[in-house]
Amino acid sequence: MNAEKPLSVVKSSVLALAMLATAPVFAAVTIDIDPAKPGAVINKNVYGQFAEHLGTGVYEGMWVGPKSNIPNTRGWRNDVVGALKELHVPLVRWPGGCFADVYHWRDGIGPQDKRPSNVHSNGSVEQINAVGTHEFFDLIDMLGADAYVNGNVGTGSVQEMSDWVEYMTSESGSPLARLRAQNGREKPFKVAYFGIGNELWGCGGNMKPDYYANLYSNYEAFLRAPAQSRPKMIASGGSGFDTTWTDVLSKELKGRTIGISVHQYTIAGATWEDKGAALGFKEGEWISILANTLKMDQLIKDHVAVLDKTDPEKKIGMMIDEWGTWYDDADKGARSALFQQNSLRDALVAALNFHIFHEHAERVPLTTIAQMVNVLQAMILTDKEKMVLTPTYYAFQMYVPFQDATSLPLAIKDNTRYTLGEVTIPGVSASAARAKDGKLYLALVNTDPHKPVDVAVNVAGTKVKGAVGRVLTAAAMDAHNSFQNPQAIKPAAFSARAAGGKLSINVPAKAVMVVALKE
Structure with a gap:
């Protein structure tokens, strides 16, 4: 292994999620998925x-x-x-x-x-x-x-x-x-x-x-x-x-x-x-x-x-x-x-x-x-x-x-931006695919370590009833598992229901989430 120069104690995740669930939502992002236009496997x-x-x-x-x-x-x-x-x-x-x-x-x-x-x-x-x-x-x-x-x-x-x-x-x-x-x-x-x-x-x-x-x-x-x-x-x-x-x-x-x-x-x-x-x-x-x-x-x-x-x-x-x-x-x-x-x-x-x-x-x-x-x-x-x-x-x-899932095209509208000093990156990153089990999966990342975000999910040609999966987050940016505390951070169960035919997913700050959409 080698490399050349590239360019330029923690509460449990379950408790952290409980705290974040009551936090105000600061922004709304829309994700549109088109399952009729599958991409590469x-x-x-x-x-x-x-x-x-x-x-x-x-x-x-x-x-x-x-x-x-x-x-x-x-x-x-x-x-x-x-x-x-x-x-x-x-x-x-x-x-x-x-x-x-x-x-x-x-x-x-x-x-x-x-x-x-x-x-x-x-x-x-x-x-x-x-x-x-x-x-x-x-x-x-x-x-x-x-x-x-x-x-x-x-x-x-x-x-x-x-x-x-x-x-x-x-x-x-x-x-x-x-x-x-x-x-x-x-x-x-x-x-x-x-x-x-x-x-x-x-x-x-x-x-x-x-x-x-x-x-x-x-x-x-x-x-x-x-x-x-x-x-x-x-x-x-x-x-x-x-x-x-x-x-x-x-x-x-x-x-x-x-x-x-x-x-x-x-x-x-x-x-x-x-x-x-x-x-x-x-x-x-x-x-x-x-x-x-x-x-x-x-x-x-x-x-x-x-x-x-x-x-x-x-x-x-x-x-x-x-x-x-x-x-x-x-x-x-x-x-x-x-x-x-x-x-x-x-x-x-x-x-x-x-x-x-x-x-x-x-x-x-x-x-x-x-x-x-x-x-x-x-x-x-x-x-x-x-x-x-x-x-x-x-x-x-x-x-x-x-x-081995089939990638699906998606569009992120009104994405948030996370800025610190002179550095700005997209607030939300997402990926969607149709898995071998037939389900449509959506993965989300919220890069902002402070603000949760609401993500509205639309799937062309169908009304999404809800989402179920897991989310990984914690109170501290450097939350980690140690030999003294081996379960300080681990994924927590997540679910959301559509209301009025619309699905909104609240993604906590500094989080990774993967959900299966209920079509």
């Missing part, structure tokens, strides 16, 4: 996850080993796996990140007590290689997810990567297939996606895009697999608003390549050296990080504009396989590399990005947030046997109905 992989061998993101956070006193299945923590299953995790990217380009897959097979250890390129964290190919696919099987495996270009070779793909996918009696069987797996693994390197412009090798384009073609040509188990290939692209890598690679990609990755992290501060605090921040850092994350929309537009020229048939997707918030290290790595707390603000950041991804569903079929456990904008935090779910976890849980 929101690929479930937009809600993908990322597990890198970094800090306690894998070891302790997820993997404790089969001999641990912490309840586990084949070494994976039962509490963490159970919680992740509630998110219907569609896809997991592994083993990195920057770790991918120092990872040698043969170090992670065979008897665990005989596997060599190595060090992550981001620091001095020793990786014991107890989690290798077989263990990763155990996790994939438990989650019912697809595997997105990232190969080593930086310190690897074409032969090494070719052998790994053959080891995972071969159905023949080849030496590598026999080795896989000796290690306990006769049938091939299902590798849905395979990434050729990671951040080759930085931690993956400090390469230029033209050089990597040639290298990529060489690697891709030798990654052979049976037709029925052939992974879809993803090229490692650029970072942020720089479209150079997207331009160069999209002109060269051939064969099984279905996407180019782009990485974009969001900070609250003005510079990468001053990213802002995860907790205890002032309102200025509340609005700045929301404003910065909304720039994801323009970032996607810039890359898609390049793809529209080089790939008019739209065969190449934009894979945002690292995104999320990144704050200053408050404890200087004392707990774990890139460990950070996660507050209500992060849940809003996640939801705003979901809405942007939905808007660009045709060109953005896959994203993976960084990361699943204990690293950056994590779903889950652990401390030995303890586990807490973060506000971002609840955002992902609330948006499960949007996986």
Whole structure:
């Protein structure tokens, strides 16, 4: 993992909602939805996850080993796996990140007590290689997810990567297939996606895009697999608003390549050296990080504009396989590399990005947030046997109905504006879709930390009778769950009835809401 400089104790949520319900309504917004004009399907992989061998993101956070006193299945923590299953995790990217380009897959097979250890390129964290190919696919099987495996270009070779793909996918009696069987797996693994390197412009090798384009073609040509188990290939692209890598690679990609990755992290501060605090921040850092994350929309537009020229048939997707918030290290790595707390603000950041991804569903079929456990904008935090779910976890849980749903166009009229100093952002963000269960879902975000808002909802061709769902909010901007108070913030039930054929939804201040509309 890496990134370039981007552009510029709490009461329970139920009590907070009770307080907010009596607060005056300051504005009215109208949302018009047209279900007769369906848009692109929101690929479930937009809600993908990322597990890198970094800090306690894998070891302790997820993997404790089969001999641990912490309840586990084949070494994976039962509490963490159970919680992740509630998110219907569609896809997991592994083993990195920057770790991918120092990872040698043969170090992670065979008897665990005989596997060599190595060090992550981001620091001095020793990786014991107890989690290798077989263990990763155990996790994939438990989650019912697809595997997105990232190969080593930086310190690897074409032969090494070719052998790994053959080891995972071969159905023949080849030496590598026999080795896989000796290690306990006769049938091939299902590798849905395979990434050729990671951040080759930085931690993956400090390469230029033209050089990597040639290298990529060489690697891709030798990654052979049976037709029925052939992974879809993803090229490692650029970072942020720089479209150079997207331009160069999209002109060269051939064969099984279905996407180019782009990485974009969001900070609250003005510079990468001053990213802002995860907790205890002032309102200025509340609005700045929301404003910065909304720039994801323009970032996607810039890359898609390049793809529209080089790939008019739209065969190449934009894979945002690292995104999320990144704050200053408050404890200087004392707990774990890139460990950070996660507050209500992060849940809003996640939801705003979901809405942007939905808007660009045709060109953005896959994203993976960084990361699943204990690293950056994590779903889950652990401390030995303890586990807490973060506000971002609840955002992902609330948006499960949007996986593989059909996006629906909507128009927001008379939207409010949230302003602080020289920064102004839209007060309300919304997204609508027809889910696989046939229901029409509406997601809402109120970015204003002070004022609730009334939202009038109109669905063309039908009279909406009401809405039922959940809302996530709290009294404090930095409301978060801790090991001492693990349920300080969680979603509360929400419902509203139409009156006189009209539906009005009161969205609390600083809130994320997802409801099913009763048609």
